[in-house]
Amino acid sequence: xxxxxxxxxxxxxxxxxxxxxxxxxxxxxxxxxxxxxxxxxxxxxxxxxxxxxxxxxxxxxxxxxxxxxxxxxxxxxxxxxxxxxxxxxxxxxxxxxxxxxxxxxxxxxxxxxxxxx
Amino acid sequence: xxxxxxxxxxxxxxxxxxxxxxxxxxxxxxxxxxxxxxxxxxxxxxxxxxxxxxxxxxxxxxxxxxxxxxxxxxxxxxxxxxxxxxxxxxxxxxxxxxxxxxxxxxxxxxxx
Numbered sequence: 751x752x753x754x755x756x757x758x759x760x761x762x763x764x765x766x767x768x769x770x771x772x773x774x775x776x777x778x779x780x781x782x783x784x785x786x787x788x789x790x791x792x793x794x795x796x797x798x799x800x801x802x803x804x805x806x807x808x809x810x811x812x813x814x815x816x817x818x819x820x821x822x823x824x825x826x827x828x829x830x831x832x833x834x835x836x837x838x839x840x841x842x843x844x845x846x847x848x849x850x851x852x853x854x855x856x857x858x859x860x861x862x863x864x865x866x867x
Numbered sequence: 868x869x870x871x872x873x874x875x876x877x878x879x880x881x882x883x884x885x886x887x888x889x890x891x892x893x894x895x896x897x898x899x900x901x902x903x904x905x906x907x908x909x910x911x912x913x914x915x916x917x918x919x920x921x922x923x924x925x926x927x928x929x930x931x932x933x934x935x936x937x938x939x940x941x942x943x944x945x946x947x948x949x950x951x952x953x954x955x956x957x958x959x960x961x962x963x964x965x966x967x968x969x970x971x972x973x974x975x976x977x978x979x
Binding site: 756784786791792793794795796799841843856858859860861863 | 871875908909910911912913955966967968969970971972
């Protein structure tokens with residue numbers, strides 16, 4: 751099946767620094783990628799929908815200036831957490847779709863555990 | 868009201884038993900329904916999808932959908948310790964949308 755590669759798997763950073771997370775579709779072109787955040791024992795919360803070549807669509811309550819999303823190609827989307835703070839510590843997961851109406855074509859990355867000190 | 872609701876559990880069942888996981892959703896226009904399994908610290912993996920009322924079976928898994936009651940369930944037969952994980956229910960809204968709304972998940976524990 752299709753593979754979505756997400757890096758890094760985990761990152762520890764100091765408060766105030768920025769962290770970039772990459773999400774790559776390895777063997778398919780992903781017109782749309784999604785970014786989720788998951789706090790411990792909570793559900794995956796959709797942060798934004800990333801479309802290649804256009805601005806990302808952010809969910810209500812998600813600061814677009816803090817969580818910068820770039821979807822520059824059909825195989826790569828990046829999420830940058832700017833000026834990270836301890837409350838941004840979470841599990842970030844990307845997913846990519848090959849298109850069509852079926853979510854069975856939706857593939858998840860392995861996730862990134864962010865810890866902000 | 869939460870859009871997708873699940874009992875957080877844990878649901879504990881003995882090995883070999885049937886585990887029954889339930890999910891309700893609030894948006895009547897939801898078209899597609901999915902069950903994902905998530906191990907701790909890992910990303911979700913798709914277990915089952917169901918789009919129409921009734922039952923859908925795949926191996927030891929059976930998904931059941933009742934749109935009138937806005938209810939979807941997952942049955943796991945002959946439960947194994949390796950089935951111990953958090954099971955996430957996810958639904959979509961309008962046809963053609965890839966946007967998934969997840970429930971909080973039910974933690975399943977299968978003990979030997």
